[in-house]
Structure formats: C-alpha cells, structure tokens
Amino acid sequence: xxxxxxxISALALAASLALSGQAIAxxxxxxxxxxxxxxxxxxxxxxxxxxxxxxxxxxxxxMFEGLATYTPDFKMVPVxxxxxxxxxxxxxxxxxxxxxxxxxxxxxxxxxxxxxxxMDILKKVHSRGTATYLxxxxxxxxxxxxxxxxLDEPSPYIMRALAGVESxxxxxxxxxxxxxxxxPANVKPIGTGPFKFKEWERxxxxxxxxxxxxxxxxxxxxxxxxxxxxxxxxxxxVALESGAVQYGTQYxxxxxxxxxxxxxxxxxxxxxxxxxxxxxxxxxFNLRRPYLQDRRVRQAIxxxxxxxFLVKNVWFGFATKATSPVTDKQKDFHTANVPQYxxxxxxxxxxxxxxxxxxxxxGIRFKVTIDWxxxxxxxxxxxxxxxxxxxxxxxxxxxxxxxxxTYLRRVWxxxxxxxxxxSASNIADPVIGIQRFYWSKSIQKGVTYSNGSGYNxxxxxxxxxxxxxxxxxxxxxxxxxxxxxxxxxxxPNMGLVYIQWFTIHDKKVKNLNTTGLGPMExxxxxxxxK
Amino acid sequence: xxxxxxxWRRYRRKTSAVIGLVLLLFVxxxxxxxxxxVPGDPWDMxxxxxxxxxxxxxxxxxxxxxxxxxxxxxxxxxxxxxxxGFAATxxxxxxxxxxxxLAGYFRGWIDDVLMRITxxxxxVPTFLLAVVLVAIFKPSMTTxxxxxxxxxxxxxxxxxxxxxxxxxxxxxxQSCVVIGMGETRxxxxxxxxxxxxxxIVMSSVMVASAILTESGLSFLGLGDPNLMSWGTxxxxxxxxxxxxxxxxxxxxxxxxxxxxxxxxxxxxLNDALNPRLKNH
Numbered sequence: 001x002x003x004x005x006x007x008i009s010a011l012a013l014a015a016s017l018a019l020s021g022q023a024i025a026x027x028x029x030x031x032x033x034x035x036x037x038x039x040x041x042x043x044x045x046x047x048x049x050x051x052x053x054x055x056x057x058x059x060x061x062x063m064f065e066g067l068a069t070y071t072p073d074f075k076m077v078p079v080x081x082x083x084x085x086x087x088x089x090x091x092x093x094x095x096x097x098x099x100x101x102x103x104x105x106x107x108x109x110x111x112x113x114x115x116x117x118x119m120d121i122l123k124k125v126h127s128r129g130t131a132t133y134l135x136x137x138x139x140x141x142x143x144x145x146x147x148x149x150x151l152d153e154p155s156p157y158i159m160r161a162l163a164g165v166e167s168x169x170x171x172x173x174x175x176x177x178x179x180x181x182x183x184p185a186n187v188k189p190i191g192t193g194p195f196k197f198k199e200w201e202r203x204x205x206x207x208x209x210x211x212x213x214x215x216x217x218x219x220x221x222x223x224x225x226x227x228x229x230x231x232x233x234x235x236x237x238v239a240l241e242s243g244a245v246q247y248g249t250q251y252x253x254x255x256x257x258x259x260x261x262x263x264x265x266x267x268x269x270x271x272x273x274x275x276x277x278x279x280x281x282x283x284x285f286n287l288r289r290p291y292l293q294d295r296r297v298r299q300a301i302x303x304x305x306x307x308x309f310l311v312k313n314v315w316f317g318f319a320t321k322a323t324s325p326v327t328d329k330q331k332d333f334h335t336a337n338v339p340q341y342x343x344x345x346x347x348x349x350x351x352x353x354x355x356x357x358x359x360x361x362x363g364i365r366f367k368v369t370i371d372w373x374x375x376x377x378x379x380x381x382x383x384x385x386x387x388x389x390x391x392x393x394x395x396x397x398x399x400x401x402x403x404x405x406t407y408l409r410r411v412w413x414x415x416x417x418x419x420x421x422x423s424a425s426n427i428a429d430p431v432i433g434i435q436r437f438y439w440s441k442s443i444q445k446g447v448t449y450s451n452g453s454g455y456n457x458x459x460x461x462x463x464x465x466x467x468x469x470x471x472x473x474x475x476x477x478x479x480x481x482x483x484x485x486x487x488x489x490x491x492p493n494m495g496l497v498y499i500q501w502f503t504i505h506d507k508k509v510k511n512l513n514t515t516g517l518g519p520m521e522x523x524x525x526x527x528x529x530k
Numbered sequence: 531x532x533x534x535x536x537x538w539r540r541y542r543r544k545t546s547a548v549i550g551l552v553l554l555l556f557v558x559x560x561x562x563x564x565x566x567x568v569p570g571d572p573w574d575m576x577x578x579x580x581x582x583x584x585x586x587x588x589x590x591x592x593x594x595x596x597x598x599x600x601x602x603x604x605x606x607x608x609x610x611x612x613x614x615g616f617a618a619t620x621x622x623x624x625x626x627x628x629x630x631x632l633a634g635y636f637r638g639w640i641d642d643v644l645m646r647i648t649x650x651x652x653x654v655p656t657f658l659l660a661v662v663l664v665a666i667f668k669p670s671m672t673t674x675x676x677x678x679x680x681x682x683x684x685x686x687x688x689x690x691x692x693x694x695x696x697x698x699x700x701x702x703x704q705s706c707v708v709i710g711m712g713e714t715r716x717x718x719x720x721x722x723x724x725x726x727x728x729x730i731v732m733s734s735v736m737v738a739s740a741i742l743t744e745s746g747l748s749f750l751g752l753g754d755p756n757l758m759s760w761g762t763x764x765x766x767x768x769x770x771x772x773x774x775x776x777x778x779x780x781x782x783x784x785x786x787x788x789x790x791x792x793x794x795x796x797x798x799l800n801d802a803l804n805p806r807l808k809n810h
Contacts, residue, residue, distance in 0.1 A: 234768055
C-alpha cells in the first residue's frame with residue numbers, strides 16, 4: 001500500500017469513526033475480570049483535584065467522583081448528588097447528596113466533604129477551578145446530605161463542571177489542615193469511586209481494586225484495573241495487538257499505526273467518549289522573555305508553522321487545522337472570524353525586521369528554546385517542524401526533551417521556557433477550558449495548565465470577567481468572540497490544531513462510553529465479556 | 531619507517547583486519563567529505579513523509595516520518611556518531627589512564643582508594659548508569675559524551691594499572707630510579723609508552739561501544755534532540771517500525787558497519803601489536 005492511499009484511508013477511518021460515535025449500553029454485564037489499560041506518561045500524582053494534567057485524569061476518575069456526570073449531549077446524570085435545584089436568579093444551587101456513600105477508608109461521605117472540596121481545593125489549587133468557582137462564595141451545609149452553593153454572580157458553567165474528573169469530591173478528613181499539593185494521599189488516594197487504590201510500582205504499573213462497598217450495589221463489574229506504564233509507542237501497539245492490555249486512550253499508539261490496528265479482528269477504534277474532553281494543540285509563548293515580548297515576533301513565529309503539514313503528517317487526519325484558540329466543536333463559542341497567521345516565511349521575515357531583530361553575520365537573529373509536552377510524539381514532531389521553520393527565518397531554536405514532572409515544573413512553576421507546545425482540553429465551557437490561559441489571575445506558579453505565558457492584559461481580563469457573569473447566551477457568545485479575536489491579535493498562545501482523540505480497545509470490553517466522558521468516566525459500568 | 535613497515539606486514543596478515551580498515555576508512559571518508567557532497571540540513575522536511583527507498587531517485591534511501599531525507603541523515607549522522615564515539619573514548623582514556631597509572635605506580639593506599647572508587651563504578655551496569663546520568667543532566671552532546679566516558683573509564687583504569695604493576699618492576703624502570711629520574715618522567719616517558727599497545731587495542735573497541743551506547747540513549751529518547759545521529763534516526767523510526775521498518779534499519783546498518791569495522795581493526799591491532807605474536 002502506498003503512503004498516499006494509507007493516508008487517505010486514515011482520514012476515511014477518522015471520518016467513519018466520528019460518525020459511529022454513539023454511546024449506548026451493550027449486552028448484559030457480567031462480573032469479574034481485570035482490565036489492563038495503558039498509561040503514558042507516568043503521572044506525578046493520582047488526584048485531578050490537585051493536578052489536572054491528562055495522565056492524572058486517566059487514573060483519578062476511577063477513584064474520585066463528582067456530584068454529577070454528563071451524557072454526550074451534556075445532560076446531567078446524578079452521581080454523588082441525587083438531585084439539584086437552581087434558584088431563578090442563578091445565585092443559589094441546592095444539591096441533595098447521595099446517602100450511604102463511604103470513603104475508601106470507611107468514613108462516611110457528607111456535605112462537609114463537598115464544602116471542603118469546592119472551597120478549599122478546587123477554588124484554590126485547581127488550574128481551572130479558580131476560574132470556574134470564582135463567584136462561588138460559600139457552600140452551606142444545613143445537614144449532612146444537603147449542600148447549598150451560594151454565588152455572588154450567576155455562573156451557568158458550574159453546572160457543566162461537576163464531573164468527577166473536573167471537580168472531584170475529596171475527603172475533608174484526609175486533606176484538612178494540610179497543603180493539598182503536598183498531601184501524601186495524592187499518591188495513595190482515598191475516594192468514593194468504584195475502584196480503590198491498591199499499589200503503585202513506579203515506572204511499571206498502578207493497580208486499583210474493586211470497591212466492595214460502592215454505593216451502586218452490584219457495581220463495579222470489574223475486579224481490578226491495572227494501568228500499565230508503557231513509555232514506548234510501538235510497544236503499546238504490540239501490547240494492544242497481543243491482548244496484553246485491552247484499553248488505551250488519547251495518544252496510545254503512533255498515529256501512523258492506527259489504520260493497521262483498526263483492521264485487526266480483536267480491536268476496535270472509536271472516537272466516541274470525547275464529547276466532554278475536546279483538546280486543542282497549542283503553542284505558547286513565554287511573555288517574560290525579552291524577544292517574545294514583542295507581539296510582532298510572536299506573529300512572525302506563528303507565520304513559520306505549516307499547520308496543513310501538521311494535520312496531514314503529524315496527526316494523520318486525527319486533527320483539523322485550528323483557526324482560533326477555541327475548538328470548532330464548541331459551536332456555541334467558536335469563531336474563525338479572527339486574525340489568521342498562514343504559513344508565510346516572507347511575512348515572518350518582514351515582521352522580524354520591523355521588530356528590529358536583524359540577521360547577524362551568521363544569519364541568526366536570536367535564539368529560542370522549544371519545550372514540548374512529553375505526552376506524545378506529535379508534540380515532539382511539531383517542535384521539530386517549528387525548529388525548521390524558525391531556522392529559515394533566522395531564529396535558531398533548540399529543542400529540549402524532558403520527562404513529565406520536569407516539563408510541568410519548567411513551564412508552570414519555574415516559567416523557564418521560551419516556546420511551549422502542548423495540548424489542553426477546552427472542556428465544556430470557555431470559563432472552564434479557555435479562561436485559565438488568558439486571565440491574569442490565572443498566572444499562578446505551580447498550577448499546571450494555567451496562564452503559563454504570563455499574559456496580562458486588562459482589556460482581556462475585563463472581557464473574561466464580564467463573560468463569566470453573563471447569563472444571556474448571545475451576549476456570552478459575543479464576549480468569547482472578542483476573547484478569541486484578542487488572543488489571535490496578542491498571541492500569548494495560539495491553537496495549532498483541534499485534536500480528535502480516539503480510543504483503541506479490545507472488542508470484549510463493553511460499556512466503555514455510556515456517558516460523554518468516555519475514558520474519564522468512573523468505569524463502574526465497564527465489563528469484560530466472557 | 532621500518533617499524534611501521536613491520537607493523538603493516540603483521541597487520542595485513544589477517545584479511546578481516548584489512549577489511550575492517552577499509553570499511554573504517556570508508557566511514558571516515560563519508561563523515562569528512564559526505565556533508566559537502568550531500569549538503570542540506572538533515573532535519574529539513576525535504577519531501578513527502580514515508581517515502582520508501584528506491585521510489586524516488588532524488589531521495590534514494592527514502593524519507594522518515596516527517597519527510598526528512600534518510601541519506602542526508604545517515605551521512606550527517608556519521609559525523610555526530612563518530613564525534614561522540616571518539617570524544618567519549620578520549621575523555622575515558624584521560625581519566626582511566628591517569629587513575630590506572632597512579633594506582634599501579636604508587637600502589638599502597640593510593641591504589642586502594644582509587645581501585646575502590648573504580649569498583650563502585652564497575653558494579654553499576656554501565657548502560658543504566660549512562661541513562662541515569664544523561665537523564666539527570668539533560669540530554670546534550672556534552673552530557674552524553676561525559677556520561678559515556680564516566681561509565682567506560684574503569685576498564686581502562688584496570689588495564690593500565692595491571693600494566694603498570696608489572697612494568698614498574700622491570701630493570702629499565704629500576705635503572706631509571708637509580709639514575710634519579712623524576713617520578714612524573716618515569717610514569718609518562720618510560721612506563722606509559724610501553725603499555726600503549728593494549729590501550730590502543732582497547733580504545734578501538736571502546737569507540738565502537740560508545741557509538742552503540744549513544745545510539746541506545748537516542749533510541750530511548752535521551753539523545754541530543756538537536757543533533758541528527760544514527761541513534762536519533764533509529765529513535766525517529768521506532769514509532770513506525772511496523773509500517774516502515776526501513777527508517778530504523780538503514781541507520782542501523784550504518785551503525786553495524788562502523789562497529790564491525792572498529793572491532794575488526796581492534797582485533798587486527800591486537801595481533802599486530804602483541805609482542806608474543808611478532809615472529810609468527
């Protein structure tokens with residue numbers, strides 16, 4: 001098969017997968033069995049409440065639940081809350097909590113845990129929670145099974161942020177009085193979810209076992225979940241092919257290998273289950289760097305990237321060209337009517353000359369470093385493409401490889417980077433998914449996937465803050481169109497491609513995508529056909 | 531000149547040694563002249579990705595996952611791989627010879643201390659130690675060279691020490707002591723030249739293993755991300771092993787040829803320089 005026809009079939013595959021993305025319960029569940037899943041890279045902690053990076057999100061939701069979860073079309077489904085009621089002014093939300101829920105250590109789950117999770121964890125240390133719950137001023141707990149959210153401004157998006165992966169309810173008795181970022185339970189979690197933490201052998205596997213006291217009697221169906229840490233893409237492909245592991249998500253195998261795997265009789269490839277988690281591949285500039293402070297330099301760099309090449313040869317059709325920082329899958333907010341930076345090296349050179357960075361005798365204007373998220377080969381390849389583009393316009397770029405903890409620290413704690421290539425989820429609403437990158441109050445050292453560029457523009461803050469309390473959908477849309485326009489003008493970061501993630505799993509594994517969260521669901525419903 | 535002629539006569543007795551030398555000279559030629567014949571940046575996305583070898587005359591060895599020319603990569607990569615191989619060996623020689631000479635000449639507590647340190651290094655698996663060192667100090671050309679030399683010097687130190695222990699008891703050394711020659715002079719002018727043959731033999735094998743180690747590191751993603759070495763190329767091709775094996779295989783062949791050549795040359799040198807085999 002020639003390269004060309006293979007690529008066409010990969011695109012066709014991606015398209016057909018998108019069409020078959022349905023979420024229906026299948027067959028009659030059976031108890032028993034262990035599900036082996038691929039995990040890469042190894043996460044630093046296992047609790048999304050304190051670290052929202054994607055490898056953490058791959059593990060955490062089996063152990064931690066939210067108040068609710070969502071169907072693929074964003075209808076709320078009860079989890080730890082059994083019912084909810086919003087006041088007419090949108091400033092009070094009352095949650096009735098599920099009775100007889102126990103933490104994995106046997107302590108009862110109460111409204112105090114809900115209060116603590118939102119007020120002391122999510123509002124304070126979560127990369128997106130600080131924005132999502134900005135207007136949440138108190139959680140009242142009149143009785144152990146009632147939590148009343150008090151808001152000083154209406155925040156409609158809160159009702160889309162309650163999933164376990166996004167806003168996990170965490171145990172007050174474990175975290176109270178400690179620095180949540182340093183609590184030992186972050187690597188040995190205590191949750192309410194269908195699976196309990198058993199052991200973590202670093203560099204090898206993480207094992208979760210069935211929670212026999214789970215509130216949904218009879219569930220989960222699986223005895224255990226093992227996350228196998230397999231750093232090599234080809235090895236992951238072999239593991240899936242041989243049946244050694246039965247499930248892998250996001251960037252699980254080299255994208256050039258997906259078409260081949262999809263043809264195997266035991267495997268299924270699906271794009272279902274990514275309705276909630278729509279990711280964008282971003283390029284971020286560190287605005288603390290003298291060269292990059294000049295907007296023209298950032299715009300010039302944007303002109304050196306051939307995104308068509310990225311879509312075709314790096315993402316193999318599992319992505320589309322980005323036209324703004326908000327994914328086009330969020331039809332309520334996305335607009336392409338913003339400044340664009342097509343691949344144009346002449347324009348880039350012209351902008352750099354205008355900015356006063358002339359080529360030296362060696363043909364070099366200045367040097368930058370490129371860091372890339374070690375969660376996928378695509379980001380490395382993007383870095384390599386960028387380096388070649390930059391070189392052509394006289395910017396010498398050096399790529400730096402690092403492991404996941406080093407990378408996260410470098411970008412979001414030490415701010416020791418020039419250009420960063422990464423992907424981040426847009427989640428269900430711009431307040432949750434987008435605001436964190438551009439709001440000056442999201443410049444928080446140590447909070448991963450926050451405003452790492454150090455972008456601080458009062459005009460942007462004003463737009464974001466008024467969008468946050470706007471209840472009228474049309475006005476909100478207008479404000480987020482302004483946001484996208486301003487981002488694409490100032491370019492603290494820019495979207496490169498909109499990612500279409502996919503899951504590869506053994507056909508015997510059933511009930512994987514019963515909700516819109518797919519891989520980030522609790523897996524209480526998942527079973528393995530005998 | 532006569533000495534060299536003798537040496538060459540002994541060296542060429544072994545066909546494999548001559549083949550090794552020819553191969554090695556060829557690799558050197560490619561490294562020195564190649565980049566002028568095939569100019570261009572090996573990182574440039576020059577053509578369509580996944581181009582199979584032999585399908586396009588302009589890119590005879592095909593292209594990799596991002597459309598980079600594999601021939602350009604192999605030719606430019608030869609410089610990087612050889613440079614790392616030789617630099618790492620030189621650094622290891624510097625350290626190993628010094629430690630071995632001091633330990634073997636002075637013996638006593640100096641020997642004890644130096645040998646215990648050497649043993650610490652020898653008890654750790656070399657490749658693992660190299661991986662750890664590179665991971666800690668961030669992958670770059672310098673750290674890779676230093677890491678490789680840090681794990682290879684102990685064998686040189688051991689060898690030199692053994693030679694020194696035996697040579698320092700010989701009459702020519704003792705006569706030097708008697709005429710009042712300084713210790714530095716005895717070590718460097720008298721003993722060291724006499725233990726050069728085994729060092730040279732060992733070095734050629736060390737260059738080969740340094741090239742292999744660098745390839746191994748790059749394969750694991752611990753290579754210098756800004757240098758196109760053969761190991762880097764194999765690492766790039768690794769992801770496409772099932773669909774386009776040639777991306778890893780072609781630079782693999784380059785490594786094979788170079789390492790084989792170095793080993794054959796090493797063996798030939800061993801035979802040619804070994805005094806016990808001189809008259810056969």
